[in-house]
Amino acid sequence: MTLLSVKYLRSLSVCFFAALIPVVLHSYFHVKIDDCKAPSALISGPASASDNGGKRDAFMRDRFESSQWQEGSFSKDGLQFNFSVVRSYDAKRLYHRPENSFVEHSAIVDRRDLEWVEGNSGKLPIHRAYYGDTDPAILVSYILVYHSSPVASPYSAQLRAAPVELISGPRPMTLFLIQAHGSPTSLQEMEKLEREWLLASWEKYRSACAC
Numbered sequence: 001m002t003l004l005s006v007k008y009l010r011s012l013s014v015c016f017f018a019a020l021i022p023v024v025l026h027s028y029f030h031v032k033i034d035d036c037k038a039p040s041a042l043i044s045g046p047a048s049a050s051d052n053g054g055k056r057d058a059f060m061r062d063r064f065e066s067s068q069w070q071e072g073s074f075s076k077d078g079l080q081f082n083f084s085v086v087r088s089y090d091a092k093r094l095y096h097r098p099e100n101s102f103v104e105h106s107a108i109v110d111r112r113d114l115e116w117v118e119g120n121s122g123k124l125p126i127h128r129a130y131y132g133d134t135d136p137a138i139l140v141s142y143i144l145v146y147h148s149s150p151v152a153s154p155y156s157a158q159l160r161a162a163p164v165e166l167i168s169g170p171r172p173m174t175l176f177l178i179q180a181h182g183s184p185t186s187l188q189e190m191e192k193l194e195r196e197w198l199l200a201s202w203e204k205y206r207s208a209c210a211c
Helices: 006-028 055-064 091-095 154-168 184-209
Strands: 066-076 079-088 111-119 122-130 137-146 173-182
Touching (some): 055 066, 055 091, 079 091, 079 184, 091 154, 091 173, 122 184, 137 154, 137 184
Antiparallel strands (some): 079 173, 111 122
16 A cells, blocks of 8 residues: 655645535534624514414425515505515525515416616616516516625626635525516506515615625
8 A cells, every 4th residue: 555645744634624624614513694783673573473373484494494584465556565585594595586486386487587776875686577468467576685785696696605605604695575466557567666665675684784
C-alpha cells in the first residue's frame, strides 16, 4: 500500500476541515437565519386561528415546509380575492409554479408573465398566471422575496446566494400570492387591485423586516 506523502498532509487537512464546516452546520446544528427582524409583525396571529382542525397547517408544512403562513380573503368592487403568505427555508417549494397549489385543479394556466411595477423602494417584479376563458375569470399574481429583496428569477437568486448560505445557513423565501375571481370582463380591474395588494404587502415586509 502506498502511503500519502506527509508534505501534503497540511493542505489536505485544511481542505477536509473547510468541507466539514458546512456539514456540521447543516447536518448537526441545523443553522438557519431569518433575515426578517420582526417575523411576527409580518405574519400576525397563529395560523391555527383560521385553520380547520390543523388540516391547512399540515398541508402548508407538507407542500412547502412552511415556517410561517397566513391566509385570508376579501371582496372589492364585486370581485372576490383570496390571498396567501407563506415563508419557507426550502425556497424551491415556493417558487416553482406556486399557483398550482392554491387554484382549483380543474383550472389550467393559459399563460404566465412578469410585470415590473414602480414602488416606493424601486421596481417590483410581479409574477402572473392567467387562466384563459374561464367563467368566473381567474387571475393569480404573486411576488417572491429572498434575502430581503423581491426576485424576478428565483433560480438565479438561489445560485447567487448558495456560497453564502453554505457557510451561514439558509434564509427563508417569502411568497405573497393573491388570486381573484370575477366576470371575464373584469381582468384589468383584477390586475389593478392585485397590484395594489402586492405593493402594500411589500411595504409591510419592508416595515416588519427593516430591509
